Amino acid sequence: MLIAKHGMTCDNVLAAQVVMADGRLVEASERENPDLLWGICGGGGNFGAVTSIAYKLHPVRELLAGTLEYRAEKVADVLRLYRDFAPSAPDDFSANIEFDSPSEREYPLRILCCWCGSLQAGERILAPFRSRFGRIRDRVKKMTYLEAQATSDFPTAPRTSLYDRSRFISELSDDFIAACLATCRRAARSGS
Numbered sequence: 001m002l003i004a005k006h007g008m009t010c011d012n013v014l015a016a017q018v019v020m021a022d023g024r025l026v027e028a029s030e031r032e033n034p035d036l037l038w039g040i041c042g043g044g045g046n047f048g049a050v051t052s053i054a055y056k057l058h059p060v061r062e063l064l065a066g067t068l069e070y071r072a073e074k075v076a077d078v079l080r081l082y083r084d085f086a087p088s089a090p091d092d093f094s095a096n097i098e099f100d101s102p103s104e105r106e107y108p109l110r111i112l113c114c115w116c117g118s119l120q121a122g123e124r125i126l127a128p129f130r131s132r133f134g135r136i137r138d139r140v141k142k143m144t145y146l147e148a149q150a151t152s153d154f155p156t157a158p159r160t161s162l163y164d165r166s167r168f169i170s171e172l173s174d175d176f177i178a179a180c181l182a183t184c185r186r187a188a189r190s191g192s
Helices: 034-043 072-088 119-131 145-150 174-190
Strands: 013-019 025-029 049-055 062-070 093-099 109-115 141-144
Touching: 013 034, 025 034, 062 072, 062 119, 062 145, 072 093, 072 109, 072 119, 072 174, 093 174, 109 119, 141 145
Parallel strands: none
Antiparallel strands: 013 025, 013 049, 062 109, 062 141, 093 109
């Protein structure tokens, strides 16, 4: 939720205690075993068992966060708006774009938004996404960090499996947007 401003969780690891394969307990930090710290923060795997982690925390009081949801026929317009907006977006803004199957929900596109600056500035930043394209639902509101974290929780019944896929892309090209729109249209026609 705060990736644009503060990085990912692994970017905020200060130190960790690691049990090595030979049973030694070692400290990994910038001063002690910095290569091991690099390794456990994303350099690979099989370095040992991490038993504790110290993180750099960032004070967060209130956020403007939640989801904006749009119908399939607006997918291309919303993605183009996001493409034009994202390169100059302030670091206080983070967003994820998700697609749902139209057979499961009445909307196929959801933007999970988080603004960690002044609430008034956040309202201005989100205004184009709220005023255009006839969104179906607008669940963006003032909330605490804990409430914002829960907005992306998936409600699942006991013994229900959930499969989720995601990808990083380098740009929202016209070809990518066209492929997203075609996929939404096919899913809507087939009912899946």
